[in-house]
Amino acid sequence: MRIGIVCPYSWDVPGGVQFHIRDLAEHLIRLGHEVSVLAPADDETPLPPFVVSAGRAVPVPYNGSVARLNFGFLSAARVRRWLHDGDFDVIHIHEPTSPSLGLLTCWAAQGPIVATFHTSNPRSRAMIAAYPILQPALEKISARIAVSEYARRTLVEHLGGDAVVIPNGVDVDFFARAEPKEEWQGGTIGFIGRIDEPRKGLPVLMRALPKIFAACPGARLLVAGRGDEEEAVAGLPPEMRDRVEFLGMVSDEDKARLLRSVDVYVAPNTGGESFGIILVEAMSAGAPVLASDLDAFAQVLDQGSAGELFANEDADALAAAAVRLLGDPQLRAGLSERGSTHVRRFDWSRVGADILAVYETVTAGAASVAADERTGLRARFGLARD
Amino acid sequence: MIWIVAALVVIGVYLSWTAGRLDRLHSRIDAARAALDAQLLRRASVAQELGTAGVLDPAASIVLYQAAHAARQAEEEHREVAESELSQALRAVFAEAPQVEVVRDAPGGEESLTELSEAVRRVPMARRFHNDAVRAARAVRKHRVVRWFRLAGHAPFPMAFEMDDEPPAVLESRAGG
Numbered sequence: 001m002r003i004g005i006v007c008p009y010s011w012d013v014p015g016g017v018q019f020h021i022r023d024l025a026e027h028l029i030r031l032g033h034e035v036s037v038l039a040p041a042d043d044e045t046p047l048p049p050f051v052v053s054a055g056r057a058v059p060v061p062y063n064g065s066v067a068r069l070n071f072g073f074l075s076a077a078r079v080r081r082w083l084h085d086g087d088f089d090v091i092h093i094h095e096p097t098s099p100s101l102g103l104l105t106c107w108a109a110q111g112p113i114v115a116t117f118h119t120s121n122p123r124s125r126a127m128i129a130a131y132p133i134l135q136p137a138l139e140k141i142s143a144r145i146a147v148s149e150y151a152r153r154t155l156v157e158h159l160g161g162d163a164v165v166i167p168n169g170v171d172v173d174f175f176a177r178a179e180p181k182e183e184w185q186g187g188t189i190g191f192i193g194r195i196d197e198p199r200k201g202l203p204v205l206m207r208a209l210p211k212i213f214a215a216c217p218g219a220r221l222l223v224a225g226r227g228d229e230e231e232a233v234a235g236l237p238p239e240m241r242d243r244v245e246f247l248g249m250v251s252d253e254d255k256a257r258l259l260r261s262v263d264v265y266v267a268p269n270t271g272g273e274s275f276g277i278i279l280v281e282a283m284s285a286g287a288p289v290l291a292s293d294l295d296a297f298a299q300v301l302d303q304g305s306a307g308e309l310f311a312n313e314d315a316d317a318l319a320a321a322a323v324r325l326l327g328d329p330q331l332r333a334g335l336s337e338r339g340s341t342h343v344r345r346f347d348w349s350r351v352g353a354d355i356l357a358v359y360e361t362v363t364a365g366a367a368s369v370a371a372d373e374r375t376g377l378r379a380r381f382g383l384a385r386d
Numbered sequence: 387m388i389w390i391v392a393a394l395v396v397i398g399v400y401l402s403w404t405a406g407r408l409d410r411l412h413s414r415i416d417a418a419r420a421a422l423d424a425q426l427l428r429r430a431s432v433a434q435e436l437g438t439a440g441v442l443d444p445a446a447s448i449v450l451y452q453a454a455h456a457a458r459q460a461e462e463e464h465r466e467v468a469e470s471e472l473s474q475a476l477r478a479v480f481a482e483a484p485q486v487e488v489v490r491d492a493p494g495g496e497e498s499l500t501e502l503s504e505a506v507r508r509v510p511m512a513r514r515f516h517n518d519a520v521r522a523a524r525a526v527r528k529h530r531v532v533r534w535f536r537l538a539g540h541a542p543f544p545m546a547f548e549m550d551d552e553p554p555a556v557l558e559s560r561a562g563g
Binding site for chain 2: 110112135136138139140142143144160161162163164354357358360361362364
Protein backbone atom coordinates (compact mmCIF):
# COMPACT_ATOMS: atom_id res chain seq x y z
CA MET A 1 0.00 0.00 0.00
CA ARG A 2 1.28 3.52 -0.77
CA ILE A 3 0.76 5.57 2.37
CA GLY A 4 1.30 9.31 2.81
CA ILE A 5 1.61 10.59 6.37
CA VAL A 6 1.39 14.28 7.23
CA CYS A 7 3.17 15.59 10.32
CA PRO A 8 2.04 19.09 11.39
CA TYR A 9 4.96 19.86 13.68
CA SER A 10 8.55 20.59 12.81
CA TRP A 11 10.66 17.45 12.38
CA ASP A 12 13.71 19.15 13.98
CA VAL A 13 11.95 19.53 17.32
CA PRO A 14 11.47 16.38 19.38
CA GLY A 15 7.85 15.82 20.37
CA GLY A 16 5.32 13.10 21.02
CA VAL A 17 3.51 13.42 17.70
CA GLN A 18 6.77 13.41 15.72
CA PHE A 19 8.04 10.28 17.51
CA HIS A 20 4.72 8.55 16.98
CA ILE A 21 4.83 9.30 13.25
CA ARG A 22 8.47 8.18 12.96
CA ASP A 23 7.74 4.86 14.70
CA LEU A 24 4.55 4.32 12.70
CA ALA A 25 6.36 4.98 9.41
CA GLU A 26 9.20 2.61 10.34
CA HIS A 27 6.75 -0.07 11.41
CA LEU A 28 4.78 0.18 8.15
CA ILE A 29 7.97 0.14 6.06
CA ARG A 30 9.09 -3.03 7.86
CA LEU A 31 5.78 -4.60 6.84
CA GLY A 32 6.59 -3.80 3.20
CA HIS A 33 4.45 -0.72 2.61
CA GLU A 34 5.63 2.37 0.75
CA VAL A 35 5.55 5.30 3.15
CA SER A 36 6.26 8.98 2.63
CA VAL A 37 6.05 11.49 5.48
CA LEU A 38 5.50 15.18 4.74
CA ALA A 39 6.82 17.30 7.59
CA PRO A 40 8.08 20.82 8.20
CA ALA A 41 11.86 20.83 8.53
CA ASP A 42 14.78 23.19 8.16
CA ASP A 43 16.78 22.67 5.02
CA GLU A 44 19.95 21.75 6.93
CA THR A 45 18.31 19.06 9.07
CA PRO A 46 19.31 15.54 8.04
CA LEU A 47 16.06 13.68 7.35
CA PRO A 48 15.37 9.95 7.23
CA PRO A 49 14.83 8.76 3.64
CA PHE A 50 11.06 8.50 4.06
CA VAL A 51 10.59 12.15 5.10
CA VAL A 52 9.85 14.91 2.57
CA SER A 53 10.42 18.45 3.79
CA ALA A 54 7.57 20.91 3.44
CA GLY A 55 9.87 23.81 4.13
CA ARG A 56 10.75 25.73 7.21
CA ALA A 57 8.13 26.12 9.92
CA VAL A 58 7.35 29.56 11.31
CA PRO A 59 7.24 30.02 15.09
CA VAL A 60 3.79 31.32 16.03
CA PRO A 61 2.15 31.60 19.42
CA TYR A 62 -0.60 29.01 19.39
CA ASN A 63 -2.50 27.13 22.02
CA GLY A 64 -0.58 28.50 24.99
CA SER A 65 2.95 27.88 23.72
CA VAL A 66 5.03 28.80 20.70
CA ALA A 67 4.32 26.28 17.99
CA ARG A 68 6.25 26.01 14.76
CA LEU A 69 3.68 25.79 12.00
CA ASN A 70 3.51 25.76 8.23
CA PHE A 71 1.03 27.74 6.23
CA GLY A 72 0.82 30.09 3.32
CA PHE A 73 1.07 29.88 -0.41
CA LEU A 74 4.45 28.11 -0.67
CA SER A 75 3.53 25.39 1.80
CA ALA A 76 0.25 24.79 0.00
CA ALA A 77 2.11 24.39 -3.28
CA ARG A 78 4.49 21.88 -1.71
CA VAL A 79 1.56 19.91 -0.32
CA ARG A 80 0.02 19.71 -3.80
CA ARG A 81 3.28 18.59 -5.37
CA TRP A 82 3.75 15.91 -2.70
CA LEU A 83 0.22 14.64 -3.25
CA HIS A 84 0.76 14.57 -6.99
CA ASP A 85 4.16 12.84 -6.85
CA GLY A 86 3.16 10.34 -4.19
CA ASP A 87 0.06 8.93 -5.89
CA PHE A 88 -1.02 7.55 -2.51
CA ASP A 89 -3.68 4.94 -1.79
CA VAL A 90 -4.40 6.62 1.50
CA ILE A 91 -3.16 9.66 3.39
CA HIS A 92 -2.95 9.81 7.13
CA ILE A 93 -3.08 13.31 8.63
CA HIS A 94 -2.06 13.93 12.21
CA GLU A 95 -3.65 16.70 14.25
CA PRO A 96 -5.84 18.03 11.42
CA THR A 97 -7.23 20.91 13.49
CA SER A 98 -3.86 22.57 14.05
CA PRO A 99 -3.35 25.41 11.56
CA SER A 100 -0.50 23.69 9.77
CA LEU A 101 0.22 21.10 7.09
CA GLY A 102 -2.59 18.80 8.21
CA LEU A 103 -5.25 21.37 7.50
CA LEU A 104 -3.60 22.38 4.23
CA THR A 105 -3.58 18.76 3.09
CA CYS A 106 -7.24 18.40 4.00
CA TRP A 107 -7.97 21.36 1.75
CA ALA A 108 -5.86 20.15 -1.12
CA ALA A 109 -6.64 16.44 -1.28
CA GLN A 110 -9.54 14.20 -2.08
CA GLY A 111 -9.90 10.45 -1.68
CA PRO A 112 -9.35 8.23 1.36
CA ILE A 113 -8.13 10.44 4.20
CA VAL A 114 -7.49 9.12 7.71
CA ALA A 115 -6.87 11.55 10.56
CA THR A 116 -5.51 11.04 14.06
CA PHE A 117 -6.49 13.49 16.79
CA HIS A 118 -3.75 13.57 19.44
CA THR A 119 -4.62 16.44 21.73
CA SER A 120 -7.80 16.94 23.61
CA ASN A 121 -7.84 20.67 24.22
CA PRO A 122 -10.69 22.14 26.16
CA ARG A 123 -13.10 23.88 23.82
CA SER A 124 -11.49 27.18 23.00
CA ARG A 125 -12.91 30.39 21.61
CA ALA A 126 -10.66 30.15 18.58
CA MET A 127 -12.02 26.69 17.80
CA ILE A 128 -15.63 27.89 17.94
CA ALA A 129 -14.81 30.88 15.75
CA ALA A 130 -12.89 28.71 13.28
CA TYR A 131 -15.57 26.02 13.13
CA PRO A 132 -17.18 27.17 9.84
CA ILE A 133 -13.72 27.34 8.27
CA LEU A 134 -12.58 23.98 9.64
CA GLN A 135 -15.76 22.05 8.94
CA PRO A 136 -15.54 21.87 5.11
CA ALA A 137 -11.96 20.62 5.40
CA LEU A 138 -12.69 18.14 8.17
CA GLU A 139 -15.65 16.78 6.22
CA LYS A 140 -13.23 15.20 3.78
CA ILE A 141 -11.76 12.92 6.44
CA SER A 142 -13.15 9.43 5.87
CA ALA A 143 -11.90 7.93 9.12
CA ARG A 144 -11.05 9.54 12.41
CA ILE A 145 -8.79 8.01 15.02
CA ALA A 146 -8.57 9.26 18.60
CA VAL A 147 -5.61 8.22 20.75
CA SER A 148 -7.71 7.59 23.85
CA GLU A 149 -11.31 7.32 24.94
CA TYR A 150 -10.82 10.72 26.55
CA ALA A 151 -9.58 12.27 23.30
CA ARG A 152 -12.53 10.71 21.49
CA ARG A 153 -14.99 12.23 23.94
CA THR A 154 -13.60 15.72 23.50
CA LEU A 155 -13.52 15.25 19.73
CA VAL A 156 -17.18 14.25 19.68
CA GLU A 157 -18.11 17.18 21.92
CA HIS A 158 -16.24 19.75 19.83
CA LEU A 159 -16.70 18.58 16.28
CA GLY A 160 -19.51 16.03 16.43
CA GLY A 161 -19.33 12.72 14.60
CA ASP A 162 -17.43 9.74 15.86
CA ALA A 163 -13.95 8.19 15.92
CA VAL A 164 -12.33 4.86 16.64
CA VAL A 165 -9.89 4.65 19.52
CA ILE A 166 -6.41 3.40 18.66
CA PRO A 167 -3.77 4.16 21.28
CA ASN A 168 -0.27 5.38 20.51
CA GLY A 169 2.21 2.59 19.97
CA VAL A 170 5.34 1.66 21.88
CA ASP A 171 8.06 -0.86 21.11
CA VAL A 172 7.43 -2.79 24.32
CA ASP A 173 10.37 -5.16 23.93
CA PHE A 174 12.86 -2.30 23.50
CA PHE A 175 12.03 -1.19 27.04
CA ALA A 176 11.49 -4.67 28.47
CA ARG A 177 14.95 -5.84 27.32
CA ALA A 178 16.93 -2.76 28.40
CA GLU A 179 19.76 -3.39 30.87
CA PRO A 180 19.19 -1.77 34.31
CA LYS A 181 21.99 0.56 35.45
CA GLU A 182 23.33 -0.17 38.91
CA GLU A 183 23.91 3.43 39.96
CA TRP A 184 20.24 4.20 39.25
CA GLN A 185 18.97 1.35 41.41
CA GLY A 186 18.05 1.14 45.09
CA GLY A 187 15.25 3.30 46.47
CA THR A 188 15.05 5.49 43.40
CA ILE A 189 12.11 7.51 42.15
CA GLY A 190 12.15 8.39 38.45
CA PHE A 191 10.78 11.46 36.66
CA ILE A 192 11.13 12.16 32.94
CA GLY A 193 9.94 15.39 31.36
CA ARG A 194 10.59 19.08 30.91
CA ILE A 195 11.69 20.53 34.26
CA ASP A 196 10.49 24.05 33.52
CA GLU A 197 7.04 23.12 32.20
CA PRO A 198 4.73 23.27 35.24
CA ARG A 199 2.06 21.06 33.66
CA LYS A 200 4.54 18.18 33.62
CA GLY A 201 4.16 18.36 37.37
CA LEU A 202 7.70 18.49 38.77
CA PRO A 203 6.69 21.28 41.24
CA VAL A 204 4.04 18.95 42.72
CA LEU A 205 6.63 16.23 43.14
CA MET A 206 9.06 18.71 44.73
CA ARG A 207 6.41 19.70 47.28
CA ALA A 208 5.88 16.04 48.14
CA LEU A 209 9.58 15.25 48.31
CA PRO A 210 10.41 16.37 51.92
CA LYS A 211 7.78 13.95 53.28
CA ILE A 212 8.96 11.10 51.07
CA PHE A 213 12.64 11.63 51.98
CA ALA A 214 11.78 11.93 55.69
CA ALA A 215 9.88 8.63 55.64
CA CYS A 216 12.33 6.73 53.42
CA PRO A 217 15.89 7.64 54.43
CA GLY A 218 17.48 5.82 51.47
CA ALA A 219 15.26 7.28 48.76
CA ARG A 220 16.62 9.35 45.87
CA LEU A 221 14.99 11.18 42.96
CA LEU A 222 16.35 10.91 39.41
CA VAL A 223 15.17 13.60 36.98
CA ALA A 224 15.71 13.34 33.24
CA GLY A 225 14.76 16.31 31.10
CA ARG A 226 15.71 19.82 30.06
CA GLY A 227 15.29 22.89 32.24
CA ASP A 228 16.74 25.01 35.04
CA GLU A 229 18.01 22.60 37.73
CA GLU A 230 18.79 25.28 40.35
CA GLU A 231 15.30 26.67 40.16
CA ALA A 232 13.71 23.24 40.38
CA VAL A 233 15.26 22.40 43.76
CA ALA A 234 14.94 25.94 45.17
CA GLY A 235 11.91 25.01 47.29
CA LEU A 236 13.66 22.02 48.87
CA PRO A 237 15.46 22.12 52.27
CA PRO A 238 19.21 22.46 51.48
CA GLU A 239 20.20 19.18 53.15
CA MET A 240 17.87 17.28 50.82
CA ARG A 241 19.04 18.83 47.57
CA ASP A 242 21.87 16.37 47.00
CA ARG A 243 19.36 13.52 47.02
CA VAL A 244 17.97 14.86 43.76
CA GLU A 245 20.06 13.95 40.74
CA PHE A 246 19.62 15.66 37.38
CA LEU A 247 20.54 13.62 34.33
CA GLY A 248 19.73 16.27 31.70
CA MET A 249 18.45 15.12 28.33
CA VAL A 250 18.85 11.36 27.98
CA SER A 251 19.04 9.19 24.87
CA ASP A 252 16.33 6.63 24.09
CA GLU A 253 18.60 3.85 25.34
CA ASP A 254 19.29 5.64 28.64
CA LYS A 255 15.61 6.40 29.04
CA ALA A 256 14.82 2.70 28.75
CA ARG A 257 17.62 1.80 31.20
CA LEU A 258 16.43 4.46 33.64
CA LEU A 259 12.88 3.11 33.54
CA ARG A 260 14.21 -0.42 34.05
CA SER A 261 16.22 0.72 37.08
CA VAL A 262 13.88 2.89 39.16
CA ASP A 263 11.75 1.51 41.99
CA VAL A 264 8.87 3.87 41.28
CA TYR A 265 8.14 5.99 38.22
CA VAL A 266 6.18 9.14 39.10
CA ALA A 267 4.06 11.06 36.57
CA PRO A 268 2.62 14.05 38.45
CA ASN A 269 1.33 15.85 35.31
CA THR A 270 -1.34 18.39 36.14
CA GLY A 271 -3.29 18.49 32.87
CA GLY A 272 -3.29 18.86 29.11
CA GLU A 273 -2.48 15.19 28.51
CA SER A 274 -4.56 13.17 26.11
CA PHE A 275 -2.61 9.94 26.26
CA GLY A 276 0.52 9.48 28.39
CA ILE A 277 3.04 7.59 26.29
CA ILE A 278 5.64 7.82 29.07
CA LEU A 279 3.39 5.71 31.33
CA VAL A 280 3.23 3.06 28.62
CA GLU A 281 7.01 3.13 28.30
CA ALA A 282 7.44 2.83 32.07
CA MET A 283 5.05 -0.13 32.19
CA SER A 284 6.92 -1.73 29.27
CA ALA A 285 10.12 -1.49 31.31
CA GLY A 286 8.33 -3.07 34.27
CA ALA A 287 8.56 0.05 36.44
CA PRO A 288 5.79 0.43 39.02
CA VAL A 289 3.92 3.59 37.99
CA LEU A 290 2.46 6.27 40.25
CA ALA A 291 0.51 8.89 38.29
CA SER A 292 -1.93 11.75 38.83
CA ASP A 293 -5.54 10.74 38.21
CA LEU A 294 -6.03 12.61 34.91
CA ASP A 295 -8.69 11.00 32.70
CA ALA A 296 -6.15 10.00 30.10
CA PHE A 297 -3.73 8.52 32.65
CA ALA A 298 -6.47 6.58 34.45
CA GLN A 299 -7.38 5.01 31.13
CA VAL A 300 -3.82 4.07 30.20
CA LEU A 301 -3.36 2.54 33.68
CA ASP A 302 -6.58 0.53 33.38
CA GLN A 303 -8.37 2.66 36.04
CA GLY A 304 -5.61 2.12 38.58
CA SER A 305 -5.06 -1.63 38.30
CA ALA A 306 -1.88 -1.40 36.18
CA GLY A 307 -0.49 1.57 38.15
CA GLU A 308 -1.27 3.61 41.25
CA LEU A 309 -3.21 6.89 40.92
CA PHE A 310 -3.22 9.89 43.25
CA ALA A 311 -5.46 12.97 43.34
CA ASN A 312 -4.15 15.49 40.79
CA GLU A 313 -1.97 18.31 42.23
CA ASP A 314 -2.28 16.85 45.75
CA ALA A 315 1.32 16.66 47.00
CA ASP A 316 0.31 14.95 50.27
CA ALA A 317 -1.52 12.19 48.43
CA LEU A 318 1.48 11.76 46.15
CA ALA A 319 3.85 11.54 49.13
CA ALA A 320 1.66 9.00 50.94
CA ALA A 321 1.37 6.78 47.87
CA ALA A 322 5.10 7.00 47.09
CA VAL A 323 6.07 6.10 50.68
CA ARG A 324 3.69 3.14 50.62
CA LEU A 325 5.15 1.91 47.33
CA LEU A 326 8.79 2.40 48.31
CA GLY A 327 8.24 0.47 51.55
CA ASP A 328 6.43 -2.50 50.06
CA PRO A 329 8.35 -4.60 47.51
CA GLN A 330 5.43 -6.97 47.08
CA LEU A 331 3.06 -4.18 46.12
CA ARG A 332 5.63 -2.97 43.57
CA ALA A 333 6.12 -6.45 42.12
CA GLY A 334 2.35 -6.84 41.72
CA LEU A 335 2.02 -3.49 39.94
CA SER A 336 4.99 -4.25 37.70
CA GLU A 337 3.52 -7.62 36.72
CA ARG A 338 0.02 -6.29 35.98
CA GLY A 339 1.57 -3.39 34.08
CA SER A 340 3.68 -5.69 31.90
CA THR A 341 0.63 -7.73 30.88
CA HIS A 342 -1.59 -4.70 30.35
CA VAL A 343 0.99 -2.88 28.21
CA ARG A 344 0.96 -5.52 25.45
CA ARG A 345 -2.08 -3.83 23.89
CA PHE A 346 0.08 -0.76 23.20
CA ASP A 347 2.75 -2.71 21.34
CA TRP A 348 3.31 -1.68 17.72
CA SER A 349 2.31 -5.14 16.49
CA ARG A 350 -1.21 -4.53 17.80
CA VAL A 351 -1.45 -0.78 17.18
CA GLY A 352 0.01 -1.09 13.67
CA ALA A 353 -2.45 -3.85 12.75
CA ASP A 354 -5.35 -1.68 13.92
CA ILE A 355 -4.14 1.33 11.92
CA LEU A 356 -3.72 -0.83 8.83
CA ALA A 357 -7.25 -2.15 9.37
CA VAL A 358 -8.46 1.45 9.24
CA TYR A 359 -6.51 2.08 6.01
CA GLU A 360 -7.99 -1.05 4.43
CA THR A 361 -11.51 -0.13 5.53
CA VAL A 362 -11.37 3.30 3.90
CA THR A 363 -9.52 2.27 0.75
CA ALA A 364 -11.79 -0.70 -0.02
CA GLY A 365 -13.54 0.28 -3.23
CA ALA A 366 -12.33 3.89 -3.17
CA ALA A 367 -10.13 5.60 -5.74
CA SER A 368 -6.65 6.67 -4.68
CA VAL A 369 -5.77 10.06 -3.28
CA ALA A 370 -5.58 12.96 -5.72
CA ALA A 371 -5.29 16.70 -5.60
CA ASP A 372 -8.76 18.17 -5.20
CA GLU A 373 -9.33 20.12 -8.41
CA ARG A 374 -12.87 21.02 -7.50
CA THR A 375 -11.69 23.85 -5.32
CA GLY A 376 -10.38 25.62 -8.41
CA LEU A 377 -12.42 28.54 -9.70
CA ARG A 378 -12.29 27.33 -13.28
CA ALA A 379 -13.81 24.01 -12.32
CA ARG A 380 -16.56 25.82 -10.49
CA PHE A 381 -17.75 27.51 -13.66
CA GLY A 382 -17.49 24.28 -15.58
CA LEU A 383 -14.53 25.51 -17.64
CA ALA A 384 -12.09 22.78 -16.65
CA ARG A 385 -11.96 19.79 -18.94
CA ASP A 386 -10.54 16.44 -17.86
CA MET B 387 -25.66 47.82 -11.01
CA ILE B 388 -22.13 46.49 -10.85
CA TRP B 389 -22.67 45.70 -7.16
CA ILE B 390 -25.75 43.66 -7.91
CA VAL B 391 -23.83 41.62 -10.48
CA ALA B 392 -20.93 41.15 -8.07
CA ALA B 393 -23.29 40.05 -5.32
CA LEU B 394 -25.00 37.56 -7.66
CA VAL B 395 -21.62 36.14 -8.69
CA VAL B 396 -20.56 35.75 -5.06
CA ILE B 397 -23.83 34.01 -4.20
CA GLY B 398 -23.46 31.79 -7.25
CA VAL B 399 -19.94 30.77 -6.31
CA TYR B 400 -21.04 30.06 -2.75
CA LEU B 401 -23.96 27.91 -3.91
CA SER B 402 -21.76 26.04 -6.35
CA TRP B 403 -19.16 25.46 -3.67
CA THR B 404 -21.77 24.18 -1.20
CA ALA B 405 -23.23 21.87 -3.82
CA GLY B 406 -19.75 20.48 -4.48
CA ARG B 407 -19.25 19.98 -0.78
CA LEU B 408 -22.54 18.06 -0.51
CA ASP B 409 -21.68 15.98 -3.54
CA ARG B 410 -18.39 15.00 -1.95
CA LEU B 411 -20.14 14.13 1.31
CA HIS B 412 -22.64 11.93 -0.51
CA SER B 413 -19.91 10.04 -2.30
CA ARG B 414 -18.10 9.65 1.02
CA ILE B 415 -21.25 8.08 2.49
CA ASP B 416 -21.52 5.74 -0.50
CA ALA B 417 -17.92 4.59 -0.07
CA ALA B 418 -18.34 4.19 3.70
CA ARG B 419 -21.55 2.22 3.19
CA ALA B 420 -19.87 -0.08 0.68
CA ALA B 421 -17.02 -0.66 3.14
CA LEU B 422 -19.47 -1.38 5.94
CA ASP B 423 -21.38 -3.84 3.73
CA ALA B 424 -18.14 -5.59 2.85
CA GLN B 425 -17.11 -5.94 6.50
CA LEU B 426 -20.55 -7.17 7.58
CA LEU B 427 -20.60 -9.74 4.78
CA ARG B 428 -17.12 -10.87 5.65
CA ARG B 429 -18.08 -11.34 9.29
CA ALA B 430 -21.22 -13.28 8.38
CA SER B 431 -19.26 -15.51 5.97
CA VAL B 432 -16.64 -16.46 8.54
CA ALA B 433 -19.35 -17.07 11.15
CA GLN B 434 -21.29 -19.25 8.73
CA GLU B 435 -18.14 -21.16 7.84
CA LEU B 436 -17.44 -21.82 11.51
CA GLY B 437 -21.06 -22.87 12.01
CA THR B 438 -20.86 -25.51 9.27
CA ALA B 439 -17.28 -26.68 9.84
CA GLY B 440 -18.24 -29.03 12.68
CA VAL B 441 -15.53 -27.81 15.05
CA LEU B 442 -18.05 -26.37 17.51
CA ASP B 443 -20.57 -28.41 19.47
CA PRO B 444 -23.88 -28.95 17.60
CA ALA B 445 -25.86 -26.41 19.66
CA ALA B 446 -23.30 -23.64 19.14
CA SER B 447 -23.03 -24.55 15.44
CA ILE B 448 -26.78 -24.20 14.95
CA VAL B 449 -26.97 -20.88 16.82
CA LEU B 450 -24.07 -19.45 14.83
CA TYR B 451 -25.22 -20.77 11.47
CA GLN B 452 -28.76 -19.53 12.01
CA ALA B 453 -27.65 -16.02 12.97
CA ALA B 454 -25.10 -15.75 10.15
CA HIS B 455 -27.61 -17.01 7.60
CA ALA B 456 -30.26 -14.53 8.81
CA ALA B 457 -27.76 -11.67 8.65
CA ARG B 458 -26.82 -12.48 5.06
CA GLN B 459 -30.38 -12.90 3.86
CA ALA B 460 -31.88 -9.94 5.74
CA GLU B 461 -33.87 -7.32 3.83
CA GLU B 462 -32.61 -3.79 4.12
CA GLU B 463 -35.12 -2.77 6.81
CA HIS B 464 -34.33 -5.80 9.00
CA ARG B 465 -30.60 -5.67 8.46
CA GLU B 466 -29.70 -3.76 11.62
CA VAL B 467 -31.61 -6.23 13.80
CA ALA B 468 -30.21 -9.31 12.03
CA GLU B 469 -26.61 -8.06 12.27
CA SER B 470 -27.09 -7.20 15.96
CA GLU B 471 -28.37 -10.72 16.53
CA LEU B 472 -25.28 -12.10 14.86
CA SER B 473 -23.14 -10.03 17.27
CA GLN B 474 -25.11 -11.49 20.19
CA ALA B 475 -24.74 -15.02 18.83
CA LEU B 476 -20.99 -14.57 18.43
CA ARG B 477 -20.73 -13.25 21.99
CA ALA B 478 -22.76 -16.21 23.27
CA VAL B 479 -20.71 -18.80 21.37
CA PHE B 480 -17.36 -17.25 22.23
CA ALA B 481 -18.28 -16.37 25.81
CA GLU B 482 -15.34 -18.30 27.23
CA ALA B 483 -11.69 -18.67 26.32
CA PRO B 484 -11.79 -22.54 26.11
CA GLN B 485 -14.14 -22.29 23.13
CA VAL B 486 -11.43 -20.35 21.28
CA GLU B 487 -8.91 -23.10 22.09
CA VAL B 488 -11.25 -25.75 20.65
CA VAL B 489 -11.48 -23.86 17.35
CA ARG B 490 -7.74 -23.18 17.24
CA ASP B 491 -6.90 -26.89 17.61
CA ALA B 492 -9.06 -27.84 14.62
CA PRO B 493 -7.34 -27.94 11.22
CA GLY B 494 -7.44 -24.47 9.67
CA GLY B 495 -8.89 -23.15 12.91
CA GLU B 496 -6.14 -20.61 13.48
CA GLU B 497 -6.84 -18.93 10.12
CA SER B 498 -10.59 -18.84 10.74
CA LEU B 499 -10.05 -17.33 14.18
CA THR B 500 -7.72 -14.66 12.84
CA GLU B 501 -10.22 -13.83 10.12
CA LEU B 502 -13.09 -13.68 12.61
CA SER B 503 -11.12 -11.52 15.07
CA GLU B 504 -10.29 -9.12 12.26
CA ALA B 505 -13.89 -9.03 11.09
CA VAL B 506 -15.37 -8.32 14.51
CA ARG B 507 -12.83 -5.53 14.99
CA ARG B 508 -13.48 -3.95 11.61
CA VAL B 509 -17.27 -3.93 11.68
CA PRO B 510 -17.40 -1.32 14.49
CA MET B 511 -14.70 0.68 12.71
CA ALA B 512 -16.54 0.74 9.40
CA ARG B 513 -19.80 1.56 11.16
CA ARG B 514 -18.30 4.53 13.01
CA PHE B 515 -16.79 5.88 9.79
CA HIS B 516 -20.14 5.48 8.03
CA ASN B 517 -22.15 7.17 10.76
CA ASP B 518 -19.58 9.94 10.99
CA ALA B 519 -20.06 10.65 7.28
CA VAL B 520 -23.84 10.55 7.69
CA ARG B 521 -23.67 13.06 10.53
CA ALA B 522 -21.49 15.43 8.51
CA ALA B 523 -23.84 15.26 5.50
CA ARG B 524 -26.91 15.81 7.67
CA ALA B 525 -25.34 18.87 9.26
CA VAL B 526 -24.84 20.44 5.84
CA ARG B 527 -28.26 19.40 4.54
CA LYS B 528 -30.02 21.01 7.48
CA HIS B 529 -28.54 24.33 6.43
CA ARG B 530 -31.16 26.86 5.27
CA VAL B 531 -29.42 27.67 2.01
CA VAL B 532 -29.21 24.00 1.07
CA ARG B 533 -32.92 23.48 1.70
CA TRP B 534 -34.06 26.65 -0.09
CA PHE B 535 -32.05 26.01 -3.22
CA ARG B 536 -32.54 22.21 -3.07
CA LEU B 537 -28.82 21.71 -3.45
CA ALA B 538 -29.07 18.09 -2.32
CA GLY B 539 -31.05 17.24 -5.45
CA HIS B 540 -32.74 13.85 -5.32
CA ALA B 541 -30.21 12.20 -2.99
CA PRO B 542 -32.11 10.41 -0.19
CA PHE B 543 -31.74 11.80 3.33
CA PRO B 544 -28.80 9.82 4.79
CA MET B 545 -29.57 7.37 7.59
CA ALA B 546 -27.14 6.13 10.22
CA PHE B 547 -26.60 2.39 10.60
CA GLU B 548 -27.45 1.48 14.20
CA MET B 549 -26.57 -1.94 15.53
CA ASP B 550 -25.01 -3.80 18.44
CA ASP B 551 -21.45 -4.42 17.25
CA GLU B 552 -19.78 -5.28 20.55
CA PRO B 553 -17.21 -8.00 19.75
CA PRO B 554 -16.74 -11.09 21.96
CA ALA B 555 -14.22 -10.15 24.68
CA VAL B 556 -12.02 -13.22 24.12
CA LEU B 557 -11.62 -12.39 20.44
CA GLU B 558 -11.04 -8.70 21.02
CA SER B 559 -7.90 -9.33 23.03
CA ARG B 560 -6.30 -11.26 20.19
CA ALA B 561 -7.26 -8.97 17.32
CA GLY B 562 -4.17 -8.07 15.37
CA GLY B 563 -1.96 -9.99 17.79
